[in-house]
Amino acid sequence: MATRVQLTPEQAAVREEYESFARDHIAPHADAWDRSAAVPEEFITTIAATGYLGACVPAAYGGSALDAIGFGLLNEETGRACSSVRSLLTVHGMASQAIGRWGTAAQRESWLPRLATGAAIGAFALTEPGAGSDVKGLVTTARRTEDGFVLDGAKRWITFGQRADVYLLFARLDGRETAFLVERGAPGLHVTPVRGILGTRASMLAELELRDCRVPAEALLGKPGFGLTAVAATALELGRYSVAWGCVGLIQACLDASLSYADRREQFGKRLRDHQLVQRMLADMATGAAAARLLCQQAGWLREAGDAQSVHATWLAKYFASTTAFRSAADAVQVHGAHGCGEEYPVQRYMRDAKVMELIEGTTELQQTTIAQSAYVGHAPARPATAPAATSNAASADDEKVTA
Amino acid sequence: MPHDTTIEEAKPKIREFLARFFGDHRIADDEDIFATGFVNSLFIMQLVLFVESEFALTVEDEDLEIENFSTVDAVAALVTRKCSAPVSS
Numbered sequence A: 001m002a003t004r005v006q007l008t009p010e011q012a013a014v015r016e017e018y019e020s021f022a023r024d025h026i027a028p029h030a031d032a033w034d035r036s037a038a039v040p041e042e043f044i045t046t047i048a049a050t051g052y053l054g055a056c057v058p059a060a061y062g063g064s065a066l067d068a069i070g071f072g073l074l075n076e077e078t079g080r081a082c083s084s085v086r087s088l089l090t091v092h093g094m095a096s097q098a099i100g101r102w103g104t105a106a107q108r109e110s111w112l113p114r115l116a117t118g119a120a121i122g123a124f125a126l127t128e129p130g131a132g133s134d135v136k137g138l139v140t141t142a143r144r145t146e147d148g149f150v151l152d153g154a155k156r157w158i159t160f161g162q163r164a165d166v167y168l169l170f171a172r173l174d175g176r177e178t179a180f181l182v183e184r185g186a187p188g189l190h191v192t193p194v195r196g197i198l199g200t201r202a203s204m205l206a207e208l209e210l211r212d213c214r215v216p217a218e219a220l221l222g223k224p225g226f227g228l229t230a231v232a233a234t235a236l237e238l239g240r241y242s243v244a245w246g247c248v249g250l251i252q253a254c255l256d257a258s259l260s261y262a263d264r265r266e267q268f269g270k271r272l273r274d275h276q277l278v279q280r281m282l283a284d285m286a287t288g289a290a291a292a293r294l295l296c297q298q299a300g301w302l303r304e305a306g307d308a309q310s311v312h313a314t315w316l317a318k319y320f321a322s323t324t325a326f327r328s329a330a331d332a333v334q335v336h337g338a339h340g341c342g343e344e345y346p347v348q349r350y351m352r353d354a355k356v357m358e359l360i361e362g363t364t365e366l367q368q369t370t371i372a373q374s375a376y377v378g379h380a381p382a383r384p385a386t387a388p389a390a391t392s393n394a395a396s397a398d399d400e401k402v403t404a
Numbered sequence B: 001m002p003h004d005t006t007i008e009e010a011k012p013k014i015r016e017f018l019a020r021f022f023g024d025h026r027i028a029d030d031e032d033i034f035a036t037g038f039v040n041s042l043f044i045m046q047l048v049l050f051v052e053s054e055f056a057l058t059v060e061d062e063d064l065e066i067e068n069f070s071t072v073d074a075v076a077a078l079v080t081r082k083c084s085a086p087v088s089s
């Protein structure tokens, strides 16, 4: 797969804009937000004013409809400063994109202008107490009433669930997985903050309880049965892409912090940067940042082209970037020694945040098994599609079946 | 101006795309793709992206019926239906 390596001048310019916004408005506060386990409302107002929350909203509805690379760069620079803020862009983007892609005209008109300006914040509610990686195991139910639906069930670990105005929420309708737009004020919806999370601590996680929760008929998004295969899958794909870029930022932040610390601190009569085993860690971070960025750029260009390969490319990018981010963050703490464990330096936050990146939008293990299975796609010798059947050889009988 | 895609033109392209996922299993035109067990959760997205880019059309929410995607015949029918839909000039 050929890909372009260079950013266009316009992309380079927006990257600078995102970088300076993150440097001025996010990075200085990220540790404090992490400690207080919340992003303050004033910041949501500030970021809303930039239009960044409209990144995944079509221009016709007031969004900035960033191209895939632009959205990636926004996530990289934000993730470099604060993974919790990046996760706001992720889930808000997922809800916006799902409504733009699969919503009815009425849903688009009602929600997209508000999501674009940040007047409404969106979240993504799929995970349940009993359904994590295996989303097919979701048991939240929806049943029809005269004027809408009644939802019953529970959702866990909902990023910005404490703050969201609308949840893209998945439930079984007549046994089939179906997407709904559930408003914060819906009767029977109970939102409880999740306390003491390991990483992305300021991402205001919540648990949702739906007890006889009534939503109008217009809450149904897409068709029953397509909730997971289309709506959640495309949203998760965007989420994965956003997290992958955020991890590039995280690796870069680990490198930046380690370069500057190793430059200042002296042990055994020389700076840490001159000790070879420290150099190994710096070299791996620098290489990891560059490699992860290239994989993300490739995924971005393929997404932009609407190429079916983009799905696979995004998995590769997220898998590599998130595992590299965790290793880089662990090394960054190592380079900082005891100082890396204290609150004075952000590297302990990076390490906690990076672990979360290996769990969300597909765990490392799910990435590994899926990527391995996908590697078999196209592996069999190419045959004309119209070739006669019944030519299967002995080996094919053992072919692994690929399931979700 | 591109002419309307016919069923006969659409089918080989769809079969060729699917062949990448099915290894040595040759799927019949009326066989349920989702019942084969060969496709994972990413497949439907790849299929939608393929249909959109190969036939230069947009899959809308109203097209999102499982019946439109479950067989080669069904996908070809969806494509021809959408390609021959009147376009505003």
Ligand SMILES: Cc1cc2nc3c(=O)[nH]c(=O)nc-3n(C[C@H](O)[C@H](O)[C@H](O)COP(=O)(O)OP(=O)(O)OC[C@H]3O[C@@H](n4cnc5c(N)ncnc54)[C@H](O)[C@@H]3O)c2cc1C
Pocket: A091, A124, A125, A126, A127, A131, A132, A133, A134, A156, A157, A158, A159, A160, A197, A199, A200, A205, A356, A359, A360, A361, A362, A363, A364, A365, A366, A369
């Ligand atoms: C900070 C944070 C924010 C989150 N935000 C959201 C959100 O906004 N919305 C939302 O819906 N969810 C959210 N989640 C939930 C997240 O998506 C799930 O945690 C994730 O899907 C994994 O599910 P699980 O935690 O139940 O782990 P499990 O699925 O129980 O997995 C546990 C372990 O078993 C492994 N495992 C499971 N199945 C397999 C397999 N087939 N092969 C090999 N290994 C396997 C996993 O890789 C993992 O290591 C969030 C989670 C966190 C921590």
